Amino acid sequence: MSARIIDxxxxxxxxxxxxxxxxxxxxxxxxxxxxLVGEDPASAVYVRNKGTATREAGMRSIEHRLPADASQxxxxxxxxxxxxxxxxxxxxxxxxxxxxxxxxxxxxxxxPAKDVDGFHVVNAGLLATGGDALVPCTPRGCMALLRExxxxxxxxxxxxxxxxxxxxxxxxxxxxxxDCTVTLAHSRSRDLPAICRRADIVxxxxxxxxxxxxxxxxxxxxxxxxxxxxxxxxxxxxxxVGDVAFDEAAEVAGAITPVPGGVGPMTIACLLENTLVAAxxxxxxxx
Ligand code: NAD
Numbered sequence: 001m002s003a004r005i006i007d008x009x010x011x012x013x014x015x016x017x018x019x020x021x022x023x024x025x026x027x028x029x030x031x032x033x034x035x036l037v038g039e040d041p042a043s044a045v046y047v048r049n050k051g052t053a054t055r056e057a058g059m060r061s062i063e064h065r066l067p068a069d070a071s072q073x074x075x076x077x078x079x080x081x082x083x084x085x086x087x088x089x090x091x092x093x094x095x096x097x098x099x100x101x102x103x104x105x106x107x108x109x110x111x112p113a114k115d116v117d118g119f120h121v122v123n124a125g126l127l128a129t130g131g132d133a134l135v136p137c138t139p140r141g142c143m144a145l146l147r148e149x150x151x152x153x154x155x156x157x158x159x160x161x162x163x164x165x166x167x168x169x170x171x172x173x174x175x176x177x178x179d180c181t182v183t184l185a186h187s188r189s190r191d192l193p194a195i196c197r198r199a200d201i202v203x204x205x206x207x208x209x210x211x212x213x214x215x216x217x218x219x220x221x222x223x224x225x226x227x228x229x230x231x232x233x234x235x236x237x238x239x240x241v242g243d244v245a246f247d248e249a250a251e252v253a254g255a256i257t258p259v260p261g262g263v264g265p266m267t268i269a270c271l272l273e274n275t276l277v278a279a280x281x282x283x284x285x286x287x
Pocket of ligand 1: 138167168188189226
């Protein structure tokens with residue numbers, strides 16, 4: 001292996017400690033409200049982890065659990081209450097929502113100033129136009145990893161694979177804002193290996209296990225693997241792999257994130273950072 005491993009776990013731990021230290025200096029602890037609808041086991045784990053991390057950073061975690069058959073009206077009423085609650089600085093509605101709920105309508109109902117997931121169209125628009133957006137957590141985490149890895153951004157060729165609103169598009173916007181030349185590739189892109197091979201920075205956010213092969217990576221490139229895929233093993237268990245064939249890519253890349261332990265831990269750390277940012281802006285607390 002020649003690539004340097006970008007240790008998301010330790011970078012996220014430092015970020016969380018830094019947020020905790022800044023929170024300790026605030027006049028009051030910021031509050032993060034997390035709303036979970038239904039019993040999806042993966043979502044329940046995420047919500048529990050977010051609650052623990054929030055408390056560890058010295059913030060207040062306010063958790064609301066609604067049954068899987070909760071109506072859209074009930075969810076919108078809860079969001080309206082949280083919008084109006086002065087003690088709540090951040091609101092996160094855990095996705096996915098049950099099918100009978102219109103997730104876009106729920107996101108649109110969140111006060112953009114409290115939208116710590118950065119999914120509201122106002123924040124997406126601010127990000128696209130260079131304003132003071134609340135930036136989606138996973139993309140923010142990708143940029144923090146690139147910066148920690150010392151990757152040169154200005155003028156770099158960056159290829160993002162995947163165009164979701166949650167990861168691909170905001171990562172592309174952030175790379176553009178950092179003066180990269182950005183290509184946003186997706187399921188209909190022609191000759192993806194050739195597109196990837198010209199990249200100094202590859203961000204894979206596809207959801208296809210080990211799709212990006214070693215031969216797609218330009219020697220010395222930085223590879224950020226956002227994918228989290230559970231695959232079955234021969235002994236009937238599961239393991240997590242990314243969208244990048246790690247062993248192959250690590251032979252060629254200059255630096256690479258592992259899965260797990262790369263982008264994953266950064267998402268919660270960036271959520272805490274967003275909550276701190278939202279609290280400061282809303283309450284007029286200086287940095
Ligand atoms: P998504 O399904 O919304 O989007 C996937 C994108 O990949 C689409 O834009 C599609 O065009 C593209 N795509 C699909 N097949 C392709 C192909 N064969 N070639 C090129 N592009 C293709 O997924 P998402 O929400 O953006 O998540 C992507 C991955 O990132 C998933 O594995 C998800 O679990 C993971 N994820 C991780 C974190 C984290 O905290 N680390 C957060 C969010 C998502």
